[in-house]
Amino acid sequence: MSIFHKIDKDKIPRHIAIIMDGNGRWAKSKGKPRVFGHNEGVKTVREITEVSAKIGVEYLTLYAFSTENWKRPAYEVNALMSLLVSTIDKEMDTLMKNNIKLEAIGNITELPSRSYKSLLKGIERTKDNDRMTLVLALNYSGRWDILNAVNTIIKNNSTSPVDEKIFKEYLSTAKYPDPELLIRTSGEIRLSNFLLWESAYSELYFTDIKWPDFKEESLYEAIYEYQNRERRFGKTSEQLKK
Ligand code: IPE
Ligand code: IPE
Ligand code: MG
Numbered sequence: 001m002s003i004f005h006k007i008d009k010d011k012i013p014r015h016i017a018i019i020m021d022g023n024g025r026w027a028k029s030k031g032k033p034r035v036f037g038h039n040e041g042v043k044t045v046r047e048i049t050e051v052s053a054k055i056g057v058e059y060l061t062l063y064a065f066s067t068e069n070w071k072r073p074a075y076e077v078n079a080l081m082s083l084l085v086s087t088i089d090k091e092m093d094t095l096m097k098n099n100i101k102l103e104a105i106g107n108i109t110e111l112p113s114r115s116y117k118s119l120l121k122g123i124e125r126t127k128d129n130d131r132m133t134l135v136l137a138l139n140y141s142g143r144w145d146i147l148n149a150v151n152t153i154i155k156n157n158s159t160s161p162v163d164e165k166i167f168k169e170y171l172s173t174a175k176y177p178d179p180e181l182l183i184r185t186s187g188e189i190r191l192s193n194f195l196l197w198e199s200a201y202s203e204l205y206f207t208d209i210k211w212p213d214f215k216e217e218s219l220y221e222a223i224y225e226y227q228n229r230e231r232r233f234g235k236t237s238e239q240l241k242k
Contacts, residue, residue: 022186
């Protein structure tokens with residue numbers, strides 16, 4: 001039976017962030033080239049996006065390409081960049097049908113111009129949708145974002161001290177609440193430079209399932225586990241029960 005019925009529908013995380021990992025190994029385990037895994041991963045993106053919107057997630061952030069991923073062989077980088085274009089074009093109807101807004105974080109102006117343009121087109125076309133925001137992290141890294149914020153603050157010649165709230169306003173994630181739940185697939189237990197500031201108090205969920213095999217039910221399992229964690233934010237368990 002699905003674990004869906006055990007989920008408290010009033011406690012769905014507002015923001016879920018996912019490190020979509022394991023496409024290459026998934027393909028390799030089937031004797032296929034890595035790029036085959038990336039293509040298959042797009043199907044998971046569609047499924048998880050639709051399910052998230054359906055259950056009331058407000059923001060879904062997907063780590064699609066890190067600033068470190070440029071170090072991969074050129075043919076794989078090119079394949080990922082083309083996949084971005086074809087996916088955005090192909091999925092536009094699904095996003096419109098589901099009333100989902102597309103946004104992006106990361107150094108997107110440095111993407112190849114075709115990818116950049118198609119991304120901007122998708123963002124523009126979906127900008128009035130308001131059921132859920134799908135945030136693609138592209139050419140993104142947490143350190144890049146933090147340094148960007150620091151440099152903007154310096155450029156503004158600000159002399160007053162910066163607190164957490166002000167600092168957050170300079171991050172590319174300024175508009176979004178911090179993710180309550182951060183998921184990584186494929187068995188790797190690290191953040192790989194994802195949402196370093198924002199994940200300070202996220203519940204981290206690691207699963208061995210590789211991204212192409214991460215399905216609707218896998219998301220429910222992650223949410224169920226999240227709902228059964230005690231988020232103490234520095235307090236004691238006793239304080240929370242008062
Ligand atoms: C995640 O899968 C997709 C991207 C990083 C773009 P990987 O390509 O990292 O797959 P593995 O980790 O090599 O299996
Ligand atoms: C992290 O995955 C980046 C994305 C999912 C886009 P990687 O597969 O690139 O991470 P590392 O290098 O193994 O840590
Ligand atoms: Mg990987």
